[in-house]
Amino acid sequence: MPDPISSPQNPRIKALVRLQQKSAERRQQGLTIVEGLRELTIARAAGIAVPAVYVCPELLPAAGQQELRQALAADTEWFEVSRAVFEKVAYREGSDGVLALVRAPQRRLQDLPLPPNPLVLVLEAVEKPGNLGAVLRTADAAQADAVIVCDPRTDLYNPNAIRSSIGCVFTVPVVATTREELLGWCRQHGIRTYAAALTPQARPYTDYDFRGPTALVMGTEADGLTPELMQACDETIIIPMRGYIDSLNVSTATAVLAFEAVRQRQG
CATH class of the missing domain: 3.40.1280.10 (SPOUT methyltransferase, trefoil knot domain)
Incomplete structure (x- = not known):
């Protein structure tokens, strides 16, 4: 597993912020952000691809991390982030410490x-x-x-x-x-x-x-x-x-x- 991310200036964190804030970025990449263990588990159960997940261990206990690992595919990248970094990218109060990059379905x-x-x-x-x-x-x-x-x-x-x-x-x-x-x-x-x-x-x-x-x-x-x-x-x-x-x-x-x-x- 990569080293924990502790800087808000990390390129991956900057990319997450752009996806969160800019609809054009989401459309161009075909990606979006899901925050929350419940929401992410529902997305995975629906067959949604999750390229990467960002976890704040301070907010998500070990049991929650284990549940999350079981829901994810083997090729999902796992990144741990500090609380300060997580709070920069989180978009709701009282978050449970899980934020994921997911592939948005494209339907006609x-x-x-x-x-x-x-x-x-x-x-x-x-x-x-x-x-x-x-x-x-x-x-x-x-x-x-x-x-x-x-x-x-x-x-x-x-x-x-x-x-x-x-x-x-x-x-x-x-x-x-x-x-x-x-x-x-x-x-x-x-x-x-x-x-x-x-x-x-x-x-x-x-x-x-x-x-x-x-x-x-x-x-x-x-x-x-x-x-x-x-x-x-x-x-x-x-x-x-x-x-x-x-x-x-x-x-x-x-x-x-x-x-x-x-x-x-x-x-």
Whole structure:
């Protein structure tokens, strides 16, 4: 094993910081950063390649190190780092002392394996990594078949999205695409699209049957869906609000709709 890294100026540490901070760097290298033993274990269970792992022995006890070694492939490089160095590259408080370099999956719409009756969650122009991560957790919990992001404003493997998803970005197939490609793909596969939007023609989501091939289409909290995508969808649905506010956080709204689809399919 290499000598412990004790300088924040180490070239490997500088490279990790660039990956953490720059989406262009992540896209160019096809790599991202996963922090946390739980998240990394989930990534490995999903078959994600881990070229290197950085461990702070002061934060990760021997038992945790042993668990981590068992989860990693034999060719994963292992580096020990000082606490000061780890705190330079860590991006969350209360970290457990594990940070890894992982290879981000590269998927296209045509690569998605679909069952005969798919349930797909669609996000348009998502820009907050926390919202993306929360929707991915919902997708994992509801066992959705894919999360498709149209014209994203954040990269899918932003470290903060990975953190917010608790690693579920690796358990659910996720793809970035354009609005036009999404609509053509849904038509090709016979998937009915339901736009969640606050419009006069929208009907309560409980009026609809989600037992067939279904795509639940969500917009941003600030602007909602673009008129082009909303008008191109087969139906427009709404979650009736009984209080003063007229909408929910996008991740909460997605969870409501996704689990209604799950309920109907189980029934």
